[in-house]
Amino acid sequence: MKRRLRSWLPVAVVPAVVIVGVLTVPLQAGAAVDLPDKTPAQVLAMIGDSNVKALSGTIEQASELGLPSLPRTGSGVDASASSALELLTGTHTARVYLNGPDNIRVQVMDRLAERDLVRNASDIWMYNSKDNTAVHVTLPDTTGMTRPPEDGLQQTPAKLAERMLAAIDPSTAVTVGKDTRVAGRTAYELRLTPRTDATLVGEVSIAVDSETGMPLRVEVQARGQSAPAFSLAFTKVSLEAPNSDLFDFTPPAGAKVEEKSLPDASALHEKAMSGAKMPATEGEAKKLVEQMTAGQMTAGQLTNGAGMLPGVTVDGTGWASVVELPAGTVSADVLASPLLAQATERVDGGRLLSTALLTVLVTADGRVFAGSVPAARLQAAAVGG
């Protein structure tokens, strides 16, 4: 009998060792980090100072928005739109390679497929392995262009950070959270908490690399939800320059290649070359920058920037603001489309799409209300407006 028990011993020990190993390895990775304390302004300034030119890394994106799963195929579904939406939902892993401002490669790794975006100087390639198609865009040559003077922006990052903090302070509390570790690097965590209860956003946190000031992780918490509603984070990152072959892209033989040029690239280019100025826009932009840097702008005013567009009005300020698009924005046949019916639910005053962070109300006359607020607030805005 004793011999029997002894023989079963490994059976108990081996799984125990495996389980202990499984539990301790992530714990070690998350071991406490203690960095020298910094104020929110200092951390913000680090981001501004960040000067990472080359990196290769893996990014993981996860969302728990509570969106209904959208049909992948079927009539009336715009392929590019649904692909973009698909990127926003669920979990995705992408590899990112960066070398200077002109060499970028992003690979979205799908199961048994991949979507690629390659930029090599003025060539941009988009490749989708699922249907073996490539899109080629040539950017206008910018080497001869003179850049507009940037005197409005020529300030030290530290000063800029302080002014930005002052600007958002009325609506948002900014604090530095516990030091963490992201992708094996130590990081400060900047937490932005809305000062109002009227928004769906609970907190936005940004992990900033303690060495380079590069943001390593962004998480958005929804009110009353334990897992982040949206997170984008490096799982692996190396600051060495990636192999330069990566940026030389030639579509494989047999791929369908679509050439696209930017709509009025040549016209823009000519304008820039001849030194013609666009006073209205430039002046406006300058004013905006001045206002922002002078700390005169609140988040509400920032969102009011949307109000410059014709017909768009913004109701409320800061996190709880509601954007309204005028009647007729959504045409009648779209209103009647089965896709809309599937994605939204019927409520008083129209159809509602509610996610963890954003609610959108489409009224029967085609007005659209959107905001990071509870549905009742949108309905009130629809009735009141």
Added chain:
Amino acid sequence: MVSELTVLFRRRRTWAMLLALAAVPVLIAVAVRLATSPVAPGRGPPFLDRVTQNGLFVAITSMVVCIPLFLPLTIGVVAGDTIAGEAGLGTLRYLLVAPAGRVRLLIVKFAGAAVFCLAATLTVAVSGAAIGAALFPIGPVALLSGDTIGVGESVLRSLLIAGYVTISLLGLSAIGLFISTLTEVPVGAMAATIVVSVVAQVLDALPQLDWLHPWLFSHYWLDFADLLRQPLEWTSFGNNALLQGGYLLVFGALAYGRFVTKDILS
């Protein structure tokens, strides 16, 4: 060990299973070859549309087709048969009369199953490459990332994929070995092993159980496609090897405990 392998590979059943596996790529290649209209991209199994341009994709397409069912089926038969088969034939006690010991028998049996895993995946890969070369042009291979590699490197990558799939199947083999020590009816052990593999894949497909997914031995099965990216992505290879190693340890230990304490009556 050698005698175990000769017994395994002399069996008609083993050859029949390998032949069936070899037939899958042949079937795919002939069907695509005879089809009048070209395969539209994005339809059918992944990579199917590439086959007409490059025969080497036959091997990859058939690997995708074989992994969910055919490969686990054959592994289930071999691994489920290991101990229960000997018990069912009444030869187990004669094997144990020899001073070899039970632990050694268990290890040899598992090694036999592992060699079969390798043979099975290589069969699919080699027969796929051969039929592809016979029916379609062979040339540089376009990877998932859109980059193109030469024939030599693509053969290397095919071998890597075969290695990946072999490792992926080791966990299932260990489960089969354990189930095989529980019974004297080989068919029962085979069926149970196959059922386990199907259940794992069904669970893996349920989004409600996503916390469980990284722990299922079938979770990384289709991620061999990471070896078709440029640059090579080794993360899933490492994760898969770790996971399969864990299954091997746990179910190897369970099989050991069961087999050493078991009263062998047949």
